[in-house]
Amino acid sequence: MLKYLDNIALIGEDIPALAALRQKGKVAFTGLPDKKTEAYKYTPVSSCLKEEMFSKPAHCHTHQDGHCDCEQKHLPFDAYEILFCNGTLHEHFHFCDGLEVSSLLDAVTDHEIGKYINKFELEKFPFAALNTAFLEQGIFLRVFKDIKKPIGLIYHTKQNGFENIHNIVVLEKNVNAEIIEVFEGKNSISLTNVVNEFFVLQNATLTHYKWQNSSPQAVHITLNRVDIKADGKYQSYTLQTGSKLARDETQACLKEQNASAVVNAAYRLSADGLVDTTTDIEHLSPSTASNQIVRGVVDGQAHGVFQGKIHIAPNTFDVSGHQSHKALLLSDDAKIDVKPELEIFADDVQCSHGATSGDLNANELFYLQSRGIDEQTARTVLTSAFLKTAFEDIPNSDIKIFFEELLMG
Amino acid sequence: MNGNRRMTNKKPLLEIKNLSASVAGKEIIKNLSLTIFEGQTHVIMGPNGAGKSTLSHVLTGKPGYEVTSGSITFKGKNLLDLSIDERANEGLFLIMQYPVEIPGVSFMTFLKYALNAKRKYLGLDELSAPEFIKLVQTQAQKLAIDKEMLGRAVNVGFSGGEKKRMETLQMALLKPALSILDEADSGLDIDALKVVSKGINDLDDGKRALLIITHHQDLLEYIKPDFVHVFAGGRIIKTGDKNLALELEAKGYTDFIKEAQC
Numbered sequence: 001m002l003k004y005l006d007n008i009a010l011i012g013e014d015i016p017a018l019a020a021l022r023q024k025g026k027v028a029f030t031g032l033p034d035k036k037t038e039a040y041k042y043t044p045v046s047s048c049l050k051e052e053m054f055s056k057p058a059h060c061h062t063h064q065d066g067h068c069d070c071e072q073k074h075l076p077f078d079a080y081e082i083l084f085c086n087g088t089l090h091e092h093f094h095f096c097d098g099l100e101v102s103s104l105l106d107a108v109t110d111h112e113i114g115k116y117i118n119k120f121e122l123e124k125f126p127f128a129a130l131n132t133a134f135l136e137q138g139i140f141l142r143v144f145k146d147i148k149k150p151i152g153l154i155y156h157t158k159q160n161g162f163e164n165i166h167n168i169v170v171l172e173k174n175v176n177a178e179i180i181e182v183f184e185g186k187n188s189i190s191l192t193n194v195v196n197e198f199f200v201l202q203n204a205t206l207t208h209y210k211w212q213n214s215s216p217q218a219v220h221i222t223l224n225r226v227d228i229k230a231d232g233k234y235q236s237y238t239l240q241t242g243s244k245l246a247r248d249e250t251q252a253c254l255k256e257q258n259a260s261a262v263v264n265a266a267y268r269l270s271a272d273g274l275v276d277t278t279t280d281i282e283h284l285s286p287s288t289a290s291n292q293i294v295r296g297v298v299d300g301q302a303h304g305v306f307q308g309k310i311h312i313a314p315n316t317f318d319v320s321g322h323q324s325h326k327a328l329l330l331s332d333d334a335k336i337d338v339k340p341e342l343e344i345f346a347d348d349v350q351c352s353h354g355a356t357s358g359d360l361n362a363n364e365l366f367y368l369q370s371r372g373i374d375e376q377t378a379r380t381v382l383t384s385a386f387l388k389t390a391f392e393d394i395p396n397s398d399i400k401i402f403f404e405e406l407l408m409g
Numbered sequence: 410m411n412g413n414r415r416m417t418n419k420k421p422l423l424e425i426k427n428l429s430a431s432v433a434g435k436e437i438i439k440n441l442s443l444t445i446f447e448g449q450t451h452v453i454m455g456p457n458g459a460g461k462s463t464l465s466h467v468l469t470g471k472p473g474y475e476v477t478s479g480s481i482t483f484k485g486k487n488l489l490d491l492s493i494d495e496r497a498n499e500g501l502f503l504i505m506q507y508p509v510e511i512p513g514v515s516f517m518t519f520l521k522y523a524l525n526a527k528r529k530y531l532g533l534d535e536l537s538a539p540e541f542i543k544l545v546q547t548q549a550q551k552l553a554i555d556k557e558m559l560g561r562a563v564n565v566g567f568s569g570g571e572k573k574r575m576e577t578l579q580m581a582l583l584k585p586a587l588s589i590l591d592e593a594d595s596g597l598d599i600d601a602l603k604v605v606s607k608g609i610n611d612l613d614d615g616k617r618a619l620l621i622i623t624h625h626q627d628l629l630e631y632i633k634p635d636f637v638h639v640f641a642g643g644r645i646i647k648t649g650d651k652n653l654a655l656e657l658e659a660k661g662y663t664d665f666i667k668e669a670q671c
């Protein structure tokens with residue numbers, strides 16, 4: 001497959017800083033993960049890749065005002081929307097006071113970006129290394145003041161090909177902001193490879209929502225890299241319902257005292273897709289806290305994967321890390337693989353993890369049907385109630401309703 | 410108030426003929442026949458394990474219950490051809506002995522789906538949100554159900570009495586033609602019993618029928634039966650009027666069962 005990557009021409013080769021970054025990515029990239037790659041042992045990504053995914057999608061036709069001819073659905077609530085069409089950023093931003101947005105290409109020429117890009121071990125993440133080797137698209141977002149509306153990142157995919165996106169978001173001290181990512185695609189045979197780097201500075205709170213509803217033939221890979229400083233909070237709510245294969249990976253580093261993270265997720269699959277939720281929560285300081293609720297529903301020949309690691313560094317204390325994964329297996333051919341991992345090198349620690357799977361409760365189903373609700377609706381009511389557990393604490397009521405409606409199909 | 414129903418209501422609502430049914434390969438209902446007309450109240454009393462709940466489950470279509478012979482007609486239709494939800498939408502309602510808890514689904518959501526399912530079945534439009542809320546709250550008030558309870562998950566953490574009141578609320582909203590009360594009175598204190606039976610009586614439009622399964626004749630102080638049946642060994646062994654209930658409460662079932670075996 002990799003030979004096809006040579007077909008992809010990039011812009012910006014003349015920017016030395018960019019060329020240097022890409023070179024680093026090329027060096028760090030030692031090939032796509034295969035069966036022997038421990039981090040991908042349940043997620044056979046190579047077998048899902050197709051030749052069509054390794055070309056650069058054509059640009060869509062953009063009008064003067066920034067709109068293009070692609071069919072576009074807007075978020076059903078008021079938000080600042082930033083659009084990517086077939087992996088290309090539409091540079092038409094709505095600015096507001098306290099928010100600085102630029103394309104990644106523009107940001108790279110600004111030397112400030114060096115402080116924020118690739119602040120992790122690229123070698124450990126094959127797709128992130130690939131992402132860096134093809135660095136071009138993405139946004140650089142800095143938030144200086146509380147932002148009242150959510151910032152929407154809409155990724156709209158219609159064409160086959162390779163979408164490589166690298167976003168950097170910096171929340172300055174004491175700032176609150178919400179980001180919602182929506183990935184939508186219908187029939188495209190695409191590979192979407194996203195790296196998000198989030199920097200949550202002292203006492204800032206970033207709430208990150210994501211709905212992945214890509215084409216059933218698409219491969220979707222995301223790495224969310226999060227750095228959280230003292231009293232900072234990162235909370236994420238991810239819903240995945242699309243793709244042939246999707247991996248949403250989060251590495252959150254609780255770097256300073258009182259940093260906290262909530263990494264909740266739900267997935268619902270009915271055909272033959274695979275959704276992989278992989279998390280690595282690194283408690284690197286005392287009095288840090290993390291909580292994860294992950295719920296999945298798999299039907300048909302679908303496959304759910306959850307790998308959750310909680311690492312508690314030596315010399316920390318007063319740390320709590322909790323994790324729970326539960327899944328409903330609705331057919332004999334559906335499958336779940338779960339790998340929880342606790343790495344605890346400290347004493348004063350409260351940690352827990354739990355994982356269970358089962359079928360819908362027959363009595364609950366009968367009860368709903370006995371009140372006149374047809375079986376299909378009753379099943380949807382029960383599965384969405386189950387998945388909703390992951391979204392119970394969503395702070396934005398518009399987005400909570402939006403997610404609940406998505407769960408009802 | 411039910412005085413002359415036997416004479417005037419001649420439309421059979423439910424006709425069970427020579428019904429046999431089994432659970433897990435074991436025959437529980439044995440050659441049972443029972444006809445209920447519009448407006449009638451029938452009471453079934455019988456020892457534990459006699460098959461009373463099994464009958465209610467066979468009627469409502471709960472999976473796992475197999476009808477081995479006989480027929481059931483409801484409003485002129487073959488009940489056994491209908492799915493669980495079709496039976497409900499045709500007007501069959503069961504107040505369950507053990508109402509099911511459904512975490513994550515609020516009562517309001519549940520009631521909205523149930524009501525709209527019925528309306529859709531009847532070819533009516535869905536209720537608007539304000540209409541729905543008003544309807545539910547008005548009914549809830551009559552049953553002394555707190556608004557706060559409607560926002561909670563279905564039956565989760567509810568007391569026995571609260572669960573039965575919520576069952577009555579559903580019955581009031583769905584207005585079934587035939588309601589089966591499976592030990593609706595068990596575990597209720599006297600106040601809750603009054604609320605539930607008043608709720609049930611308020612629904613009396615002269616046509617709705619009741620099939621009450623109970624161990625106690627207390628409930629019958631509030632809801633007057635037309636017939637009382639003694640149910641044992643999977644069938645009805647004796648039928649009488651409300652005095653039979655008093656007799657049963659006083660003497661127990663043993664004598665009746667012995668008598669039937671002779």
Ligand SMILES: Nc1ncnc2c1ncn2[C@@H]1O[C@H](COP(=O)(O)OP(=O)(O)O)[C@@H](O)[C@H]1O
Pocket residue numbers: 432433437455456457458459460461462463464473
């Ligand atoms: N799901 C089931 N599986 C096996 N046996 C059952 C089941 N449901 C009921 N039974 C059996 O059927 C008989 C009648 O039970 P039930 O109808 O609950 O009696 P009642 O309501 O009259 O007390 C009992 O022996 C009970 O154990």
Ligand SMILES: [Mg+2]
Pocket residue numbers: 461462463506591592
């Ligand atoms: Mg019973």
